Amino acid sequence: MSFWSAYKNLNPRTRALFGVGLMCWAGIGLLISPQVEKALDMVPTEEEKRELERKLDFRVVSVDREKRGGDKS
Template sequence: MSFWQAYRNLSSLTRIGVGAGIIAWATVGLYLSDSVEEKLGFTPTEADKEALDRFKPQIHVIERK
């Protein structure tokens, strides 16, 4: 039995609960990720930001007459 089929076999109330739980987990992760990043020392330095800027695509506008 596949994961999708097992999910579809759950009652509708349970599926709503699973979906709400996933959304809540993602929301908490978005709000807490910056503070956890700072506590673990994973904040990017200015050198890291400059190295990343080198890989960004550059847009050059050419005017036509």
């Protein structure tokens, strides 16, 4: 029996509680992750933040297409 079929065989109320429980677990993880990073001394420096911002910065550049038939006017 696969995990999906076992999940689908659960009572709908149980599935809903399971989903809410997973969302709560994820929310708790998002709330405590900054404290865990500080405790493990994994806080990024300002230089690392700037480097990440530079890598994530993108620009869209438009390039004019040449007309068909070789006419470059």
